[in-house]
Amino acid sequence: MLVAGAWLGAWAWDEVAAELRAAGDDAHPLTLTGLAEKSGTPAGRRTHVQDIVDEVERLGLRDVVLVGHSYAGVPVGQAAERLGDRLRRVVYVDANVPFDGESFLSGWPSEHVRASIEENDGFWPPPDADDCAGQGLTDAQIARILSGGTPHPGATLTEPAELKGSPGDLPSTYVKCLLDGDVPPPAVAALLDGERWDLVRLDTGHWPMFSRPGELARILRESAAADRG
Template sequence: MTHFVLVAGAWLGAWAWDEVAAGLRAAGHDAHPLTLTGLADKRGTPAGQRTHVQDVVDEVERLDLRDVVLVGHSYSGVPVGQAAERIGDRLRRVVYVDANVPFDGESFLSGWPSDHVRASIEEHGGWWPPLDADDYAGQGMTDGQIARMLSGGTPHPGASLTEPAVLKGSPGDLPSTYVKCLLDGDAPPPAVAELLERGNWQLVELDTGHWPMFSQPRELARILHESAADH
C-alpha cells in the first residue's frame, strides 16, 4: 500500500484534499491530508518554513509510514521538497502540483516580484491574507468551488514565505513528478524545466487551473495513483 501525504498551498488546510483523498482510498491507497501550522484548524499560530518542513516529517514519523508519496501543492512544494530529503528511504516519490520547488538558500518569494506580497504581510501583522473571489477567475472552478475556498481559507503565516530553504542536495536527486496546470501557464518555471531533463523527473500536464484538488479532483487522484504505480 502506498501512503500519500497531501499538503495544500497557501491559505488552505487538510480539508482541501477531501475529494482527492477519497479517490486515492478508493484506488486502494492510504491518504493523509495534512494541515500545516498556522492554517485552517491550526490558524493563528506563527510559523516559519522550517516549522512546516517539520510538520511533514513529523506526520510521516508519527504514523511510521513507509512507501510514502509526498504531495506538495503551490507554496507547499517548498517544505515538502525539503521533508522528502529528510525522510530518507521512507520516500517513494515526490509530486509537485503546480508547485514551487525548493532550492537551498532560496525562499518561496525568491525569483519573482514579491514586493506587494511582503508589503501585504507587513500590513496584516505578519500574515498573508487569502485571495478575493476575482483572483480565482479563469482557473477552471465553479462558483461553488470558489465559494468553498473563500469560506475555508485562512491567513498564511508570512515567515514561512520568507525563510530560505535548507537542502543538502538538489531536488533533482529525488524521484519526482511535476504536475503542470495549464490554465496557470503553459510551461513549468525554467528551474523546474531543467530538473525535468533528469531521468528521475516526470512531467504531467493537467488542463485546469492552479487548484486542481477543487476543479479536477478525480483527474488529480488518477495522476497521483499513476505516479505511485509507475515507479
C-alpha cells in the same frame, strides 16, 4: 501524504483523498501549522518542514508519495530529503520547488506580498474571487476556497530553504496545470531534463484538487505505480 498550498488545510484534499481511498490507497491530508484548524499560530520555514516529517514518523509511514501543492512544494521538497528510505516519490502539483538558500518568494516580483504580510501582522491574507478567476473553478468551488482559506504565516514565505542536495536527486513528478501557464518555470524545466523527474500536464487551473479531483487522484496513483517497476 497530501499537503495543500497557501491559505489551505487538509480539508482541501477531501475529494482527492476520497478518490484515493476508494481505489484502495492510503491518503493522509495534512494541515500545516498556522492554517485552517491550526490558524493564528506563527510558523516559519522549519515549522512546516518539521510538520511533514513529524506526521510521517507519527503514522509510521513508509513507501511515501509526498504531494505538495503550490507553496507546499517548498516544505515538501525539503521534508522529502529528510525522509530517506521512507520516501517513494515527490509529486509537485503546480508547485514551487525548493532550492537551497531561496525562499518561496524568490524569483518573482513579490513586493506586494511582502507589504501585505507586514500590513497584516505577519500573515498573508487569503485570495479574493478575482484571484481565483480563469482557473477552471465553478462559483461554488471558488466560494469554498474563499470561505475555507485562512491567513498564511508570512515567515514561511520569506525564509530561505535549506537543502543538502538538489531536488533533482529525488524521484519526482511535476504536475503542470495549464490554465495557470503552459510551461513550468525555467528552474523546474531544467530539473525535468534529468532522469528522475517526469512531467504531467493537466488541463485545468491552479487548484485541481477542487476543479479536477478525480483526474488529480489518477495522476497521483499512476505516479506512485511507476516506481513499483
